[in-house]
Amino acid sequence: MIDPSAIIHPDAKLAPDVQVGPWTIIGPGVEIDEGTVIASHVVLKGPTKIGKHNRIFQFSSIGEDTPDLKYKGEPTRLVIGDHNVIREGVTIHRGTVQDRSETTLGNHNLLMAYVHVGHDSVIGNHCILVNNAALAGHVHIGDWAILSGFTLVHQFCKIGAHSFSGMGSAIGKDVPAYVMVTGSPAEAKNINAEGLRRRGFTKDDIALLTKAYKIIYRRGLTLDEALAELNPLAATSPALQVLIDSLNASTRGIVR
Missing domain, CATH: 2.160.10.10 (Hexapeptide repeat proteins)
Structure with missing residues (x-):
């Protein structure tokens, strides 16, 4: 042996x-x-x-x-x-x-x-x-995260559960759970819907997470304003709570 x-x-x-x-x-x-x-x-x-x-x-x-x-x-x-x-x-x-x-x-x-x-x-x-x-x-990496080839992650960054980075991404801020990022510097692109489907997330969960993504990224809200809208939605969705927890845990600000 x-x-x-x-x-x-x-x-x-x-x-x-x-x-x-x-x-x-x-x-x-x-x-x-x-x-x-x-x-x-x-x-x-x-x-x-x-x-x-x-x-x-x-x-x-x-x-x-x-x-x-x-x-x-x-x-x-x-x-x-x-x-x-x-x-x-x-x-x-x-x-x-x-x-x-x-x-x-x-x-x-x-x-x-x-x-x-x-x-x-x-x-x-x-x-x-x-x-x-x-x-x-x-650096802290959450469960089920995927970092594609040549991804670089700055010190003290947090990469949320089920997130995904594209090839050659340079990540200098925190990546929320479920979010896909790419680029140098990395920018948020969408929810990692395909990865969530492969892992058995329901259509309702994916739809709610997609809605949450739009609240965070598409309406020009501050993070505090987005959290104020998301918190009431989390009562019936453990999946959404994971996203909210990752936002609350951010110390470097989130990838935008």
């Missing part, structure tokens, strides 16, 4: 069935749970905890120190959940004590080739980050 050319520090903790390919290096403070497969030429540094049934492909660097200049070698962590696929050349850095001291990747995510996840970022569940998408530090 472990290639004889792999270098594994005696303080690393691997479940008995973990597979490790040739010339992979696993440092101290790394914990890997059952069913996880590590390809060749991977570097894993700790403190890093990796859950069950993940696949990490060749030339990835997982759990490295951040190059952020405020990082001075303090003990910080990376935590990766279960059933993630981390493709070739992905880089994921640990956190900083100025924030959460932890970078977090949830469950059932796909990080395609050369994706970068910066320090203290939080990625939810069922997200897809396409080739060369890059997150600066302190």
